[in-house]
Amino acid sequence: MNKCILDSKDKESLVDAFLNDELSQAQREMLDNHLAVCDECAHLMHTISTFSSAWKENSSVKIPDQLRERIGDRVFDVIENTNAKELRIARQKKKGKSLFVAAGFAIAAAIAAVLLFPYVVGKERPDASQEEPGPAIEPLSRVESVNPKEKIAQREERPRTQTLIESVEGGIVVLERAGEKAQPVSEGQYLDLNSTMMVGSDATVRLAISDFATIVLSDSAVVEMIDDSEDVGLKMKRGTAAIWVVHDRLAGSFKVIAPAGEVEVTGTVFLVHVSSASQLKVAVVEGALTVRDSADNRNVIRLGPSEETEVDWSDLRIRPIDTDLDSIIRRQLGLVDSEAQDFSEKKVVFLKDRNGRSDFEALFAKATEARKAGKLSEASHIYEQIARGSDDINLGSEAAFTLGQLYFSAGDMAGAERTLTKYSSLIEKSNYRAMALFYLAKSRCRLGKKQEAMAAIDEFLETSPQHPMASAVRELRSQCAQ
Amino acid sequence: MAENITHLQSPLDEVIARAVEGDHAAFRELYREFVDVVYAVVYQALGENPDVEDLVQKIFIKLFREFPEYRGEKPFRAWLKMTCQFVLYDHLRNRGGTHNDKSDGYLSEEANSFESDSDSPERCFVKSETWRLAYAVLDKLKPDKRMALVMHDFEGYTMEEVAEVMGCSKYTVRSRLVRARREFAEKVKKNKALMQLIIRSVA
Numbered sequence: 001m002n003k004c005i006l007d008s009k010d011k012e013s014l015v016d017a018f019l020n021d022e023l024s025q026a027q028r029e030m031l032d033n034h035l036a037v038c039d040e041c042a043h044l045m046h047t048i049s050t051f052s053s054a055w056k057e058n059s060s061v062k063i064p065d066q067l068r069e070r071i072g073d074r075v076f077d078v079i080e081n082t083n084a085k086e087l088r089i090a091r092q093k094k095k096g097k098s099l100f101v102a103a104g105f106a107i108a109a110a111i112a113a114v115l116l117f118p119y120v121v122g123k124e125r126p127d128a129s130q131e132e133p134g135p136a137i138e139p140l141s142r143v144e145s146v147n148p149k150e151k152i153a154q155r156e157e158r159p160r161t162q163t164l165i166e167s168v169e170g171g172i173v174v175l176e177r178a179g180e181k182a183q184p185v186s187e188g189q190y191l192d193l194n195s196t197m198m199v200g201s202d203a204t205v206r207l208a209i210s211d212f213a214t215i216v217l218s219d220s221a222v223v224e225m226i227d228d229s230e231d232v233g234l235k236m237k238r239g240t241a242a243i244w245v246v247h248d249r250l251a252g253s254f255k256v257i258a259p260a261g262e263v264e265v266t267g268t269v270f271l272v273h274v275s276s277a278s279q280l281k282v283a284v285v286e287g288a289l290t291v292r293d294s295a296d297n298r299n300v301i302r303l304g305p306s307e308e309t310e311v312d313w314s315d316l317r318i319r320p321i322d323t324d325l326d327s328i329i330r331r332q333l334g335l336v337d338s339e340a341q342d343f344s345e346k347k348v349v350f351l352k353d354r355n356g357r358s359d360f361e362a363l364f365a366k367a368t369e370a371r372k373a374g375k376l377s378e379a380s381h382i383y384e385q386i387a388r389g390s391d392d393i394n395l396g397s398e399a400a401f402t403l404g405q406l407y408f409s410a411g412d413m414a415g416a417e418r419t420l421t422k423y424s425s426l427i428e429k430s431n432y433r434a435m436a437l438f439y440l441a442k443s444r445c446r447l448g449k450k451q452e453a454m455a456a457i458d459e460f461l462e463t464s465p466q467h468p469m470a471s472a473v474r475e476l477r478s479q480c481a482q
Numbered sequence: 483m484a485e486n487i488t489h490l491q492s493p494l495d496e497v498i499a500r501a502v503e504g505d506h507a508a509f510r511e512l513y514r515e516f517v518d519v520v521y522a523v524v525y526q527a528l529g530e531n532p533d534v535e536d537l538v539q540k541i542f543i544k545l546f547r548e549f550p551e552y553r554g555e556k557p558f559r560a561w562l563k564m565t566c567q568f569v570l571y572d573h574l575r576n577r578g579g580t581h582n583d584k585s586d587g588y589l590s591e592e593a594n595s596f597e598s599d600s601d602s603p604e605r606c607f608v609k610s611e612t613w614r615l616a617y618a619v620l621d622k623l624k625p626d627k628r629m630a631l632v633m634h635d636f637e638g639y640t641m642e643e644v645a646e647v648m649g650c651s652k653y654t655v656r657s658r659l660v661r662a663r664r665e666f667a668e669k670v671k672k673n674k675a676l677m678q679l680i681i682r683s684v685a
Binding site for chain 2: 015016019020043044047048051052054055056058059060061062063067068070071072074075076078079080176177182198222237238
């Protein structure tokens with residue numbers, strides 16, 4: 001047998017380049033010459049080419065008539081039955097819902113709305129100069145009404161790959177594993193990573209990912225779980241997901257991958273509604289989200305608690321959502337960049353008209369920029385300045401909380417504890433109270449101040465027993481008690 | 483929904499548009515029209531295999547559920563075939579291990595698929611047996627390699643399309659192809675019966 005005269009790398013690239021249809025005429029001649037003397041390459045070429053042509057010749061197979069009928073019957077049976085079941089449940093729900101139940105549902109939704117979206121009922125937004133909110137996420141109240149906070153506390157430690165279906169309510173939820181027929185799921189079942197979950201139009205399903213996240217799916221959601229060495233999260237084709245993440249217990253990032261881009265959580269509570277292949281809406285209840293479009297452009301959406309916005313992927317590249325105060329003011333005033341002449345004056349008037357906190361608000365934006373740029377020392381200095389000087393409780397408490405969080409993330413537990421203790425009276429009047437207590441307890445715990453940590457834990461559980469972080473705090477208590 | 487779909491011109495396109503909107507009668511029409519296409523793709527990918535029937539059924543159920551996502555970006559037939567490839571890839575990855583154990587070396591006495599009118603019985607037998615042994619060789623490839631080889635080299639899909647189905651980059655597909663080709667050719671070479679049949683079938 002003739003041996004290949006080319007080294008293995010060249011041999012591979014030349015034969016493969018031919019099969020990939022990437023050879024120039026000169027290279028083709030070179031390959032022909034080589035094939036004439038190399039049995040190995042000739043066999044490779046001959047085998048692949050022979051099967052390739054034979055495959056194409058053999059492609060006009062027709063399904064036997066009996067099989068055609070049999071498969072058709074089963075396909076339509078499944079389709080008709082699935083829809084009939086869903087419709088029947090929907091009808092029963094509508095019929096059976098008494099006025100009393102309906103009123104109860106409305107009250108529950110209203111309470112949830114007040115808790116999560118205070119500005120809806122007239123309370124001032126924490127940061128009124130932020131991005132103009134898009135249309136509300138319609139199914140929000142339904143998702144809120146099945147808030148899973150109590151369930152988190154009862155959760156056992158499990159490997160993170162095991163996603164438990166904690167509950168299925170109001171309709172059919174189907175799990176489709178690759179290579180298997182779709183099956184309805186029930187409470188207590190585990191969701192495999194290789195499976196797709198399809199939530200019926202009236203159904204709501206609650207998932208528990210180990211001990212760090214809870215997801216509520218509704219609105220005909222279609223999702224797959226993601227869990228590889230780097231990422232954990234959801235791949236969402238459509239529908240709505242309300243997500244609670246205990247961020248510091250998650251080793252990597254939590255991602256929601258929609259058809260046109262990604263949402264990566266840096267906060268703890270948020271909602272995602274995938275409405276089409278190019279659009280989704282997010283509502284941040286706590287913290288902030290990083291949004292990445294398909295071109296890998298990155299934007300941070302920093303909404304105050306209880307604000308929501310719409311992310312239009314096609315628009316994102318043209319008009320990034322930013323936190324730059326000047327841009328926000330320009331947009332609010334309807335100015336374009338070129339109108340810079342008397343902008344400073346307009347800015348002062350605008351901010352004074354709003355609430356007279358122009359200096360501190362501008363400082364906050366500066367601190368955020370510094371933090372993003374990694375200038376932590378400068379950022380912490382400014383946050384402290386705002387926390388000390390601002391009369392605005394929302395702004396001051398946010399600065400104090402952010403400062404504490406900044407120390408905590410930098411591993412400076414003493415700094416975190418000092419800050420959160422120092423500004424506790426300011427923070428306790430704000431929406432950051434629970435989270436501040438959480439960080440305070442954790443930092444004290446890590447400093448070995450168990451008794452003080454327990455005090456913060458008790459205060460947390462007493463004041464916010466239904467908070468999404470309550471389970472994490474209860475676990476922290478058991479750790480501290482040991 | 484239908485107004486969002488581009489490229490809709492023929493009567494069949496109207497049926498597709500109605501099916502996308504959830505019209506069951508239209509979906510039945512599409513089933514009749516395209517069941518041969520789906521069957522051919524699945525049959526060709528797996529050969530004589532008891533899973534073919536289940537997979538064809540699964541693809542149509544998946545199709546019904548995913549229809550709202552079809553926007554007419556590519557012709558329906560091409561979109562449908564890609565859907566088949568997604569299901570096939572999942573199937574190959576999940577069934578695990580080799581599928582056909584009675585593969586090596588000997589001609590099967592059961593092979594009798596004389597379906598082609600133009601071929602002589604002997605030629606049909608040779609063809610049928612060649613494919614049976616070829617599928618046995620394909621069954622020994624890992625799903626990633628098999629999918630890359632079949633989709634790209636045999637079916638003629640682009641690297642980008644293969645990458646889309648396999649959820650990886652086209653560079654990964656490229657390197658999988660290099661290994662898959664060599665592994666396939668080597669296994670064919672070791673299978674003397676298959677080699678003889680290939681020689682006879684092309685003779």
